Amino acid sequence: MTAQPWMKFYPRDWRGDQALRVVSLSARGLWIEMICIMHEATPYGHLMVGDQPLAESALARVVGASVEEIQAMLVELSAAGVLRRTRAGVIFSKRMTDDHKRSKEGRKAKVEALEKSGKNRQPSRCPSRPPTTQKPDARAKVEGPTGSSTLSEKTSFLGPKEVWLAFLASKDEAWCRSYIEPCGWQDVPERALIAPNSIALGNIDAALRSMRGNRPAALIGLSVVLKAKAA
Incomplete structure (x- = not known):
């Protein structure tokens, strides 16, 4: 289960997604329920509970619908390209997996930039004072979750x-x-x-x-x- 009790949600992206706009209101409601489950899954963004894919019958019980209704809505979501499946048939969200990957890479880059900034500090050459450190560059460019970003200590x-x-x-x-x-x-x-x-x-x-x-x-x-x- 993910350690994050919350997730980023962009209403404008949700309402502007053309694939979501062509499916029924009930299918969109099912998809947001699935997103919540996939947020807590391992691997992240996959429709899993524990180490097993969530069966259609189990999903029906979770959301309070019949298996037939779930199957029909999954067909809608699949036909519109909203959901994806792995080679093993596990449902996943490409947006969620891509965002999660960028987030991990961006966080790692920021930590490395801060560590590098600390290592590059040089002692003062003034003999009459205790060693001090030079102020590092106030801004260091790193790669973040959405591409190139600026990391600032100011x-x-x-x-x-x-x-x-x-x-x-x-x-x-x-x-x-x-x-x-x-x-x-x-x-x-x-x-x-x-x-x-x-x-x-x-x-x-x-x-x-x-x-x-x-x-x-x-x-x-x-x-x-x-x-x-x-x-």
């Missing part, structure tokens, strides 16, 4: 820089600028981000929970509180 975030960089290594820059950058910061009574609204609070909390045992050191013990309730 931010107006009020909290510690290592917190910003830790989120940047785990999430894309647009997400960090939308939810982390507007946050305030507090050190007491606990280290916490001060979310400006409930939407930011929910997204940051979900991100922290999804990291589980892989949480970066800078984010260990970190919590998030709503601005109105901050100490």
Whole structure:
């Protein structure tokens, strides 16, 4: 099962998909149910439960329809090119598998860029002061989930820089600028981000929970509180 309790959904893409527009309303409803199942499947984007493909009869029970209705709607979705099948006959979503692949590659590239930036820091040549580090290039170009993107360490975030960089290594820059950058910061009574609204609070909390045992050191013990309730 995927560690992500949420997934990206683009209403404009959904409503503008010509293949989806030609199938019936009931078939579109079945497809969004299947997407939710495939989001929790391994491999990601495949209609699997555990290590087995989800049978039509089981899918019918899950969504509360008859097997005949499910079969008819699957024919619709297949004929329109909405769903795909592997050579073994397992249903999958090409959009989901492609997005997942780009996301993993983009996250890996960002982590490597941050590690490289840290290794390239050179000590100061001034003998009268303790060794310092040169400021790395503020911007490093990396490949992200949607192609070429710009990774920036510059931010107006009020909290510690290592917190910003830790989120940047785990999430894309647009997400960090939308939810982390507007946050305030507090050190007491606990280290916490001060979310400006409930939407930011929910997204940051979900991100922290999804990291589980892989949480970066800078984010260990970190919590998030709503601005109105901050100490």
